[in-house]
Amino acid sequence: YKKALDRLYKQVQGQPRTAEGNFWHKLIYPNQVWLDGLYMAQPFYMEYEKLFNESKNIEDIYSQFFNVHKIMRDPKTGLYFHGYDSTKSIFWADPKTGLSKNFWLRSIGWFSMALLDTLNIAPDRGSENWNKLREIFLDLCESMLKFQDESGMWWQVPNYPAKGKNYLETSGSSIFAYSLLKGYRTGILEDKKFQDAGCKAFEGICDRYLNTDSGNLSLGGICLVAGLGPEKDLRRDGSFDYYMSEPVVQDDAKGVGPFILAYNEYKQLKK
Template structure:
């Protein structure tokens, strides 16, 4: 791993990006759209803020502040944000505003936090009490959504609301453990339809058919970040969530490839077109290293496995072409349904069919987060 090369890569991502057209949002670029307010950019800005937190280098803070200030008005309204979509993904970018508000004291950031928290308070729920993934995905829980919404929810409760709704947050995690965890592998299925109506859902369990690496990663980060944002460290609920987090990391070790990475569908390593995937591998590299650093994981095997995963990504997918550094092996997107997208059926073949791209923030953001941990451990 050449740290100077990676540092240069991160610098280029910032210098070549504007608030309207960031070079890392490949999904928007492919759709011919400018960047708005979405979880993809939120992931990238979060990574830059963690770089600032550990390095103190103001260039990371300045870029993050420029990027968010551009799309948030003085009254706290957010360009591109629509609450009535009830899209839990839209909460993710709000995580960055806690840091920016605490440092810059810009009231617009506090007001934007209030706007996003208003969605959290009113987000539709399944009968079990979990947030819907989106309005267009009613009564559905996706692992992705726990990362998008619950760490924000916990940080808001801790920072501004005296942790009054902390129990609700824990219960949403515990519901997922009870419903979506596979007892054989210790992994979690990608999605759950509480009404058992969707074409991808098992009519008895409501679960989708497979494990998807990045969704497992999002769920891992959801637990890690929530544990680190909670004000009741060491409580019964906190320890239960800690056990869930550790159990998932342990389960993932059983599926880690000798390269250090994990496969797109992690339990079906040698089947068909399955491939070693960057974004999910980077998320678990980060989860394991930061989990150890923040004393949630207490065994060095996790730190070592995380570092091995990061180095495996560098060896396989960090390449230079015509003098330009790039990060490959990133699944562009994967989801379940809706009815108008029958190919998104949760099958193994579906997860193999989505585009594999370079330099998309869903891979680059986690890669930077993992890189940041290697600079600390």
């Protein structure tokens, strides 16, 4: 396992970066930061640093989160845009800000998990950087509560409830159920309203999308995939209509995995 971890860490060390110092989302998306990418790298990066590198690079980890907060957060809603192009040249980006057009629920969810898991892994709990990261997580959770549907779930594009083909989406709602419940359990969120909202979210998913098919449990309402570009895929332009165009499926791992994580938190609470 250590050999595999070292290989992954070597990839992290060599990952190209934007002008601000953040990892590119992938090599095929040069100079771009997507919210999902923070979850892909940062919790692993922090845990490796803590266990095997004497935490020498944790300033880099904090800095990448702080850049996203500074650049990608919308001050009006407290939500975060899905993507950012530091060159401001890709077709889906605003030429002045470099930001994509909309908020996508699951990407904001992955960002919340990245914040939460990194906070819980970090070796310097209570430091200035840790407290700043905690405030970013708290602010995001407060903002998301404003957009929580009465069902407990959140919408695929969370700031346009019931607009057109918009729908209550399972994977992002499961992620936020997990983030709220675990955030409260681990003491990062201190107000019980977050735990209550997490329970409401999990129960709402069960009520709407958990069903039995031929004797087997099945979970519906999952957005299969969503992304931005590249240049050869102009359909993925970050518009509202684009996010509505991707398939909605049952039992995809990107929905089932977060649902199981949320259930684990819910089960501990209900015990």
